[in-house]
Each structure stands twice: as structure tokens, then as C-alpha cells.
Amino acid sequence: MSPLRHSATLDVTAEQLDVLRAIDAETGLRARRAEARGLLGIDPALPGPGRYTLYGARFRQADAPGMTTACDPGDLADLERWIAEARTRADVVLVSVHSHEPGPTPEEPGEFLREFAHRAVDAGADVVAGHGPHFLRGVELYRGRPIFYSLGNIVSQIELADRLPAEDYANLPGLRQPTPGRYFDELSGHGRRLFAPHRRYWRSLVPVLTFDDGELTAARLHPVDLGFGAPVHRRGRPRLAGEAEAKEILTDVAELAAPYGTRVTAGADGIGELDVRGDG
Known part of the structure; x- marks a missing residue:
């Protein structure tokens, strides 16, 4: 078993990228990176022209909005x-x-x-x-x-599990006399949601x-x-x-x-x- 990590890039128009820049500046996020800029000599949120890394996501200027992923x-x-x-x-x-x-x-x-x-x-x-x-x-x-x-x-057949961890039961605090069967029945809305x-x-x-x-x-x-x-x-x-x-x-x-x-x-x-x- 081996990991296959990947990155996601959100394509945005030039106008949308300008909005992201404004949000970055006006919310104070850019000011918070002042120390990083001083230490690195670059702004870590600006990896290159037409690119932005913000809110944990990567943005790239493009003709049309979209999203791409790469290994x-x-x-x-x-x-x-x-x-x-x-x-x-x-x-x-x-x-x-x-x-x-x-x-x-x-x-x-x-x-x-x-x-x-x-x-x-x-x-x-x-x-x-x-x-x-x-x-x-x-x-x-x-x-x-x-x-x-x-x-x-x-x-x-996950619904037929014999045991569940205590934290699963804790996520359904209204469940009385919890058992695996009752847990999955409640989780699925009695068959009306999930799979x-x-x-x-x-x-x-x-x-x-x-x-x-x-x-x-x-x-x-x-x-x-x-x-x-x-x-x-x-x-x-x-x-x-x-x-x-x-x-x-x-x-x-x-x-x-x-x-x-x-x-x-x-x-x-x-x-x-x-x-x-x-x-x-």
C-alpha cells in the first residue's frame, strides 16, 4: 500500500483573482504574513504571477473558472x-x-x-x-x-458491524440503549439518507x-x-x-x-x- 497524494488548483478569472487579493488585504490576512515575508524574502501566498495560495487553496488566473488536480x-x-x-x-x-x-x-x-x-x-x-x-x-x-x-x-455490509467505537455513539447523543444496528438505523434516517x-x-x-x-x-x-x-x-x-x-x-x-x-x-x-x- 502506497500513498498517492495530489494537489488541487482552482482556476479563476482575472476579475475573481482581484477580488481574492482585496479580501486578502482587507481582512488582515496579508498583514499577518509580514513576518514570513521578512524571513523568506517573498510572500508565501504569492508563488508567482497570476497565482495565489489562500485559505488553504491554490488559485490560478485562467480564461474560465474551474478546478484541476495533479499527482x-x-x-x-x-x-x-x-x-x-x-x-x-x-x-x-x-x-x-x-x-x-x-x-x-x-x-x-x-x-x-x-x-x-x-x-x-x-x-x-x-x-x-x-x-x-x-x-x-x-x-x-x-x-x-x-x-x-x-x-x-x-x-x-458496514451496517452489519459487530462493534463501534465510543466516539461514534457520542456523535448521536439522542440514541438510547445504543447498539450497532440502532446506530446505523439512526444515522441513515431509518433508510432515508446516506447509501x-x-x-x-x-x-x-x-x-x-x-x-x-x-x-x-x-x-x-x-x-x-x-x-x-x-x-x-x-x-x-x-x-x-x-x-x-x-x-x-x-x-x-x-x-x-x-x-x-x-x-x-x-x-x-x-x-x-x-x-x-x-x-x-
Whole structure:
């Protein structure tokens, strides 16, 4: 297990950057940095022209507002080294990455994650399997290697935990005679919030990949149903999705994969196929 830190930069227009400068000056934040400026010879909040570091965030002047993320160069280099090492020791190298952070939309991965996935393949990975946001994201075929930006939840049974730390119970002071089951029931608003009322958190995929002499020759996608709407003690266990559910899952995945130039089709047997001949 290795960390993959990343930085976020907020793009703002010239007018918005002027507003940030005014807030910095008029609230007294700039005055508080006087000692740092004297010691460093520079203002730590002004790393360069058109750039500002304020409120713990990085701002950059741009034509239009937005946000971008980038991998920490040191972490990325360390990970590339060990992926390359694995390449010398295995027929197939699978890199697993846990990342919740979204890109422009919740369904898109952060820019840093796509950067990492590409560099992982360049370093020797045959498959990159992402997880973290608890729902499915798109699939990309990069240099003939599949990148699953999130496979969602394969198992989701946190509500069946046998023990909880005292501080969790303390966060719900109105809970009487606390038990794990009562805690999660109260936390979820009796099934009205968090994961329980949202179908997309109870769907997943199990890819079955076939390699021949190091080349990906087939990728079958098995839709999985985790029991949306079932009682707590019955949901969260993976099972093959029924016909209607499988069709919906594969339709969603095909739409999520399309922006990467990756084609996903659904077979009559309810199993999807990743077009391994394409290359997004």
C-alpha cells in the first residue's frame, strides 16, 4: 500500500483573482504574513504571477473558472518504480487504486487519477482497477490495457458491524440503549439518507479478463446486484444481476465509457463485452 497524494488548483478569472487579493488585504490576512515575508524574502501566498495560495487553496488566473488536480510527483515516481518492478516478476500486473475524489462531475474521476492510471500502464500495468466512490465510473482502454475508474462496491455490509467505537455513539447523543444496528438505523434516517435510498450504490461489475501472451484478448463484464431495497441483513452481498437490472447497469457503463472512446456492448446473456480492439 502506497500513498498517492495530489494537489488541487482552482482556476479563476482575472476579475475573481482581484477580488481574492482585496479580501486578502482587507481582512488582515496579508498583514499577518509580514513576518514570513521578512524571513523568506517573498510572500508565501504569492508563488508567482497570476497565482495565489489562500485559505488553504491554490488559485490560478485562467480564461474560465474551474478546478484541476495533479499527482504529487514524488508519490507518482515511487509508484511507477514498484509497478515496473512488478512487471519483471509477473505475467499480469494489476494495480488497485482507492480514490473518492471526483472530476468535473461525480461520475468522472479526478484529473490526477487519470494521470496516475495512464502512468501506471506506461510503467507496466496490465489492468488498473479503481474503487472508492461507492458507485460505478467509466472504463478506458489505454494502450490496449483496461482502466476501470471505479468498480463501485463489491460487498457493502458496514451496517452489519459487530462493534463501534465510543466516539461514534457520542456523535448521536439522542440514541438510547445504543447498539450497532440502532446506530446505523439512526444515522441513515431509518433508510432515508446516506447509501440506502440510492440505487447506484448497490450496483457493481465483476470484469473477467482474458490475456494471451501478455495481450488482452477478451473482457467480459458481469453486472452485480447488491440488493437495493432489501432489509439491512440481506443487502450488500454480491449476486449476479437479473435481466432488467443487468441491462440497466450495462447501459450506464456504456454511457460512462463513451467519453473515453471505449465501447461496451450488452449480450443476450446479460453479460457485457468491452471492445478490446478499440483504444481510447
